[in-house]
Amino acid sequence: MSKKLSALLFALMLIVSMGTLYATGQQGEGEAKPIKFGGVWPLGDITGDQAAKAAQLVVDELNANGGLLGRPVELIVIDSELNPEKGAAAIERLATVEKVDFFVGGMSSGVHLGQIPSLKKYKKVTMWTGAASSTAEAAVGEGQDWYFHLHPWDYNQGNSYVEGWDDIAEKYSNISIDRWFLAYEEGPFGSASFAATQTLFADMEIDGEAFQSAAMGGGDYTAVLQRAKDYNPDVFIWAGYGADALPIMEQAKAVNFTPPLFIGAPPGWPSDFGDSSLAENVTLYGMWAPSISKVSAVSKKFQDAYEAKYGETPATYFAPLGYTSIEIIAKAVEQAGSVETEAVIKALKAIQYESPLGETISFSPSNVISNQGFRNQKILQWQNGSQEVIWPFAFATAEPAYPFTR
Amino acid sequence: MNKKKIYTIAGISAALVLSVILLIIKPTILVYGIQRAGIYAAIALPMALVLGIVHIVNLAHGEMMMVAAYLSYFICTTFGLDPLVAAIPTGIIMFFLGLIVFKTSIAHTLEAPELNQLILTFGVAMVLSQTVNLIATSQPRKISLDYVSASATIGEVSFGIYDFIFPALAAVFLAVLIYFLKKTRIGKAASAVGQNPRGARIVGINVDLTYTIIFSLASMIIGVFGSFFITKFSIFPAVGGTFTMKSFALVAMAGIGNLPMVIGASLVLGLAESLVMSVPHGAGWTPMIFFGLIIIVILSRSFRSKQ
Numbered sequence: 028m029s030k031k032l033s034a035l036l037f038a039l040m041l042i043v044s045m046g047t048l049y050a051t052g053q054q055g056e057g058e059a060k061p062i063k064f065g066g067v068w069p070l071g072d073i074t075g076d077q078a079a080k081a082a083q084l085v086v087d088e089l090n091a092n093g094g095l096l097g098r099p100v101e102l103i104v105i106d107s108e109l110n111p112e113k114g115a116a117a118i119e120r121l122a123t124v125e126k127v128d129f130f131v132g133g134m135s136s137g138v139h140l141g142q143i144p145s146l147k148k149y150k151k152v153t154m155w156t157g158a159a160s161s162t163a164e165a166a167v168g169e170g171q172d173w174y175f176h177l178h179p180w181d182y183n184q185g186n187s188y189v190e191g192w193d194d195i196a197e198k199y200s201n202i203s204i205d206r207w208f209l210a211y212e213e214g215p216f217g218s219a220s221f222a223a224t225q226t227l228f229a230d231m232e233i234d235g236e237a238f239q240s241a242a243m244g245g246g247d248y249t250a251v252l253q254r255a256k257d258y259n260p261d262v263f264i265w266a267g268y269g270a271d272a273l274p275i276m277e278q279a280k281a282v283n284f285t286p287p288l289f290i291g292a293p294p295g296w297p298s299d300f301g302d303s304s305l306a307e308n309v310t311l312y313g314m315w316a317p318s319i320s321k322v323s324a325v326s327k328k329f330q331d332a333y334e335a336k337y338g339e340t341p342a343t344y345f346a347p348l349g350y351t352s353i354e355i356i357a358k359a360v361e362q363a364g365s366v367e368t369e370a371v372i373k374a375l376k377a378i379q380y381e382s383p384l385g386e387t388i389s390f391s392p393s394n395v396i397s398n399q400g401f402r403n404q405k406i407l408q409w410q411n412g413s414q415e416v417i418w419p420f421a422f423a424t425a426e427p428a429y430p431f432t433r
Numbered sequence: 434m435n436k437k438k439i440y441t442i443a444g445i446s447a448a449l450v451l452s453v454i455l456l457i458i459k460p461t462i463l464v465y466g467i468q469r470a471g472i473y474a475a476i477a478l479p480m481a482l483v484l485g486i487v488h489i490v491n492l493a494h495g496e497m498m499m500v501a502a503y504l505s506y507f508i509c510t511t512f513g514l515d516p517l518v519a520a521i522p523t524g525i526i527m528f529f530l531g532l533i534v535f536k537t538s539i540a541h542t543l544e545a546p547e548l549n550q551l552i553l554t555f556g557v558a559m560v561l562s563q564t565v566n567l568i569a570t571s572q573p574r575k576i577s578l579d580y581v582s583a584s585a586t587i588g589e590v591s592f593g594i595y596d597f598i599f600p601a602l603a604a605v606f607l608a609v610l611i612y613f614l615k616k617t618r619i620g621k622a623a624s625a626v627g628q629n630p631r632g633a634r635i636v637g638i639n640v641d642l643t644y645t646i647i648f649s650l651a652s653m654i655i656g657v658f659g660s661f662f663i664t665k666f667s668i669f670p671a672v673g674g675t676f677t678m679k680s681f682a683l684v685a686m687a688g689i690g691n692l693p694m695v696i697g698a699s700l701v702l703g704l705a706e707s708l709v710m711s712v713p714h715g716a717g718w719t720p721m722i723f724f725g726l727i728i729i730v731i732l733s734r735s736f737r738s739k740q
Contacts, residue, residue: 071571109571213717237716241573244675246666249465249593250710270573270667277665280582281593297667303577 059094061101062366064353065121067114067132067142068156068345070106074134074295077341078156078349079104081329082131084336085353095360102353103127107134111141118145128366129154131352133178134345136160143167146174152371154356156348159184160219164395172372175390177348177400179314181219183393185227187403188312191418192262195406195427198420202429203287207233208260210251210275212240212267220266220292234258241270248278256284264290269297276305280433287430298342301412308428309409315344315384316407316414318424322385329383347383355380355388385422440688444697451704462707464592470703471599472665474696475658477680477687478606479651485690486627486647489539489550493558494680495673497534497652500561501527501659502668503569509576509663516576520660524653531652535645543644558677566670573667581664595664602661603696606654610692613650623647627690682723686730702726 066082068075086102089095103125105117121127122145130146130153133139139158143166146153154175161180179187196204209224211217221235236254239245248271255263263286265275272293279289290310300306317340320327329350333341341347359374360366376398381387386401393399406418408427415425455463480494491497505523509516538557542550585594613620625633626643634640666672683702687694702723709715709722 071566073570073572076570236714239716239719241667241672242669247465247469249461249468250707251716253461253465253711254713268573270575270669270672272573272667273575273577274666277577277582278593281584281591281595283584283586283591297573297575299574299577304579305577305582 059098061099062095063127064102064129064131065125065127066102066104067107067117069109069134073298074343074345077343077346080337081333081346081349082353084333085350089357095357107138109135111138114138115141115145118142122149129356133157136163139163140166152368154352156352167396169395172397174396175398176396179401180393183402184404185223189227191406195418203261205231206260207231207262208255208258209235210238210265211235213237217266240267242268246274248275249282252279252282252284260286262288264292266292269293269295272297272300273303285433289431295343301409306409308431311407312404313344313407314404315347318413318415319385319422321424322422325381326383326385351382441694444694448697448700460590461592462711466704466707467600468596469707470699471603473683473703474603474699475599475606476676477683477695479654480680481684481692481695483648483651484684486623487644492554492677493561495677496558496561498655498659498676499673501656502662503565505660506574506663516660516664520657523660524656527656528649528653531649535648562670571669573669575667576663578664607692607696619646682727686727
């Protein structure tokens with residue numbers, strides 16, 4: 028090929044490339060750059076699935092109303108698969124490839140511990156929906172003003188249980204809560220629950236026994252139920268996983284164990300647990316239940332919108348938490364008039380947000396971090412297939428059914 | 434009397450003596466132990482069959498049970514069948530699934546080193562659990578049935594009566610397998626293949642077909658057990674792994690090819706676990722008891738064979 032022809036071809040390529048670049052630039056000028064939220068939840072689990080769906084619901088609502096600051100809103104969700112390494116990789120990808128403005132998400136404390144170093148590296152405004160373990164709070168550490176935590180820490184939850192049961196025992200004189208038996212799965216979650224219960228309810232009689240959760244290859248609870256039956260407690264609690272829920276009820280019935288209060292404390296319940304007759308009058312802890320819509324207009328609005336969009340009832344409190352994580356940042360962005368980190372942090376610190384979980388929340392320091400949102404769990408009870416709130420009394424949707432019967 | 438019979442009688446006698454002691458000390462331990470042993474035996478028997486005749490350690494054994502449980506769950510929820518009825522279609526479907534798995538993968542590694550077979554079946558296990566995870570998610574599922582909580586009270590002792598279905602199921606599996614191996618033409622051929630595949634081939638037995646039938650039959654038994662499994666346990670994609678390990682340990686303890694001894698080994702382990710769990714704060718020791726007993730039995734067998 029002659030030198031002249033080569034030069035001509037090179038010039039032609041240069042002109043075409045510059046033309047393309049110019050055309051691309053012209054095309055981009057007309058469209059506003061989207062405000063991006065990066066979410067990480069375990070999508071194979073019902074908690075993560077519903078939290079991500081609820082977060083997308085807010086994004087759709089914002090876009091239907093013209094976006095945020097006149098810009099479209101985008102949510103990019105990555106599945107953590109309940110794996111700390113995948114959860115950390117998701118944060119890296121959201122920060123570097125997707126270039127999101129805000130981080131939202133979270134369900135498991137173990138996954139969050141893996142993500143915290145990456146979150147600290149980017150210091151973007153983060154609104155976390157999960158991780159109850161105070162070890163995660165310690166890992167975040169003091170002075171991280173960009174970090175906002177919605178879910179109560181384990182000690183917040185424990186304190187609210189003590190307060191709740193004291194209130195219930197005071198209001199309903201027939202309810203006795205002096206003798207406790209805790210059946211706990213033998214892993215870190217169950218053991219920590221037992222230790223915390225012993226500390227929190229130190230002035231009461233407490234005994235406990237470990238069992239191997241179905242999630243870890245177990246599933247036979249007869250021995251622990253027999254021990255509990257011999258102890259004859261006022262309150263029986265089991266701290267395991269969703270896979271234990273129905274089998275433990277069936278086996279308790281089979282060994283004829285009917286304590287006056289039967290409490291289940293798994294992180295998430297199977298979606299069809301309420302359909303079983305064995306669920307009746309089982310007490311549980313949670314931040315929200317669909318029944319709260321009876322006493323909260325904000326909760327009702329959220330639930331109606333969720334059901335209209337997805338054709339299912341949100342079954343876990345992670346759905347309204349996911350919704351809250353996006354909407355609360357959106358409100359702060361509107362108030363700040365900017366997505367700049369400092370401006371959004373300032374707006375979030377001053378916010379009073381009426382949440383679909385019932386309460387109006389604001390952020391204040393907890394034991395370690397500066398911005399803690401919710402502090403209380405609620406005490407609920409399965410009644411006629413639904414989770415009814417029995418405490419706090421301000422949100423109560425039903426009287427407690429007592430004693431637990433079959 | 435040969436040594437195998439002596440060990441079988443010794444094992445059953447030990448289990449009986451332990452049972453009588455437990456009946457006197459605390460009857461619930463005996464009840465729960467027998468129920469527990471039934472579950473172990475029912476799931477270990479098909480693995481013992483495959484290991485004894487095809488000589489394959491199937492690390493996808495528990496995962497095949499998990500797939501069967503999901504199949505049964507979806508049959509029950511779609512057609513409104515009881516899991517005990519759904520055991521029939523589930524067993525049939527699992528027969529053909531076993532056939533496909535065997536013909537497409539395991540059949541090609543029968544002459545390969547054992548490590549290759551282990552890696553292959555481990556891969557099959559991963560494929561099965563991840564496929565179910567993608568389709569059904571990790572959300573635990575369980576069919577709630579009234580009869581599962583049926584209770585009986587004798588004196589001051591209350592216990593569930595439904596769980597006795599597992600020892601009964603194990604006994605049925607054993608009886609059917611013994612009848613099949615001793616009385617049917619295919620079964621006799623399978624026994625011959627298990628003892629000496631080369632000799633069996635020389636006398637005209639179709640060894641490849643025998644392997645295929647035995648693996649598919651074991652898959653069918655797993656299918657039936659999967660339907661019973663969902664009556665008692667929640668199911669999720671990772672539920673099978675533990676049962677693979679426990680089944681293999683029981684088969685090793687019973688001795689390869691000794692189907693009746695699988696029942697004896699399950700009984701000893703079930704009762705021992707139940708005894709440990711009855712001790713306050715003893716539940717955490719059950720895996721130690723399980724594997725401790727297996728180590729003792731295998732080591733003692735090893736010493737005996739050296740002598």
